[in-house]
Amino acid sequence: MPRKLHNALTALAVKNAGPGRHADGGGLHLLVKESGSRSWVYRFMLNGKSRDIGLGSAGPGGISLAAARDLATALRLKVKAGIDPLEERHRAEADSKAAEQAAKVAGITFKAMAETHIAANKESWRNAKHRQQWENTLKTYAYPVIGDLPVSEVDTPHVLKVLEPIWREVPETASRLRGRIETVLDSAKARGYRQGENPARWRGHLAQILPARTKLSRGHHKAMPYDAIPAFMEQLQKREAVAALALEFVILTAARTGEIIGATWGEVDLAKAVWTVPAERMKAGKEHRVPLSPRAVEILEQTKQLGGKHLFPGAARAKLSGMAMAMLLRRMKQDVTVHGFRSAFRDWAAECTGYSHEVAEMALAHTIGNAVERAYRRGDLFEKRRRLMADWATYCASGAPADAEVTPIRIAQQP
Known part of the structure; x- marks a missing residue:
């Protein structure tokens, strides 16, 4: 019977051993490679099975x-207890990898994934x-609600919180x-950042909660009749909220909600009374210059005192919520949309002024004419639009006292 090895190796033997497997006894071996x-x-x-596990x-x-x-x-003690140390190591490695993946997923926000x-x-x-x-729709509506949420945690209530206010x-x-x-969440799932069903899926899911778009207003926005605007503006100026000033600015400029709440001070020249919206924030993908009436400038001079980089700051000087103006209209018991004020402006321009169709459409930043006509049109009718917007501001103020002053706002009271 061969002699059982026990502490057969020495430190010198470990240092000088040639290629091969060298036993020390008790299952411990020194493995030396040709290298x-x-x-x-x-x-x-x-x-009944022999297995090897590396120690380092x-x-x-x-x-x-x-x-x-x-x-x-x-x-050796674990083996005697019936524990397979190799399987135990594999489980530990798998758990560690799963924990690492979980930590990685937790750091991937919806905004980052988008x-x-x-x-x-x-x-x-x-x-x-x-x-x-x-980019514009996600920045305006989704990011303020779920942008900083881990993409793995976005669920149906979060999606509804984004969609219901504007549906x-x-x-x-x-x-x-x-x-x-839905596409962003599918992309996240494909990359291994989330599991389960897509909470933004329409068929068989959100279709059971939200009315079909075809049953809604097909793109038409409830608008206030233009002859009711002056009286409404008078009431609006009595509101002590950033949202009230933002809504008044929307009406005076006939701009879109997203263009207003995303506007920064770098886009505005108060001295020249011009607000230049960069192409990447415009629906048509083209830079748009907006002439500012004296009242519009007055509003911005006040909101500038609030600090922050946006014209209309919200909580903690972040930009105003996309729903702030809509909620203000609800509190004022007005069954109209913010977007609908653009329609009111367009109706007023057509029925009460002599400005051309092109001037009014350009004031709304609409694309006019065919491709050939646009190719030959170099200007943006800015001076004519400035006169148009000044006339609109005068009309909007026609129902308010001539000596009306700006109502001071307090951030604590904004909706």
Whole structure:
């Protein structure tokens, strides 16, 4: 019967051993490769099967002979208890990997995932306008609600919180936004950042909660008759809220909600009374200059005192919520939409002024004429539009006392 090895190796033997497997006894082996690299291996028998488990490198900077023997002793006790140390290690590695993945997923926000998806697909989209519409709708409506939420945690209540406030007001935009949220969440699932069903899915899910867009107003926005605007503006100026000033500014400029709440001071020249909206924030993807009436300038001079980079700051100087003006209208018991004031302006311009169709349409930042006509049109009729917007501001103020002053606002009371 061969002699049973016990502490057969020495520190010198470990250092000088040639290529091959060298037994120390008790299942501990020194493995030396042709390259000269050295490592410790523990061999054990469990359920009639022989298995090896690596312990780490040997030699200078690695595990010493004494430490390797201690590790082998600890593993030997586990084997005697019926524990497979190799399977135990695999489970620990799997748990560690799962924890690492969970931590990684927790750090991926909806906004980050959306930006990743846009960047990955921008070359396949048909034009730059499509990308801008993607970015603008998400920035205006989704990011303020779920932008900082881990994409793995976005659920149906979150999606509804984004969609319900605008589903009836701007159904076409809301429907497109829903589809974009669904796509972002599908992309996240494909990348392993979330699991389960998509909470933005329409068929068989949100279709059971939200009315179909085809049953809504097909893109028409409830608008206040233009002859009711002056009286409404008089009431609006009595409101002590940033949202009230923002809504008045919307009416005076005939701009879109997203253009207003995303506006920053870098876009405004108060001295020249001009607000220049960059192309990436415009629906048509083209820079738009907005002439500011004296009252519009007066509003901005007041909101500038509130600080922050946006014209109309919300809580903690962030930009105003996309729903702030809509909620203000509800509190004022007005069954109209913010977007509908653009229609009121257009009706007034057509019925009460002699300005041309092109001037009024350009004031609304609409694309006019065919491609050939646009190619030959170089100007933006800015001076004519300035006169138009000044006349509109005068009309809007016609129902208020001539000496009306700006009502001071207090951030604590904003809706």
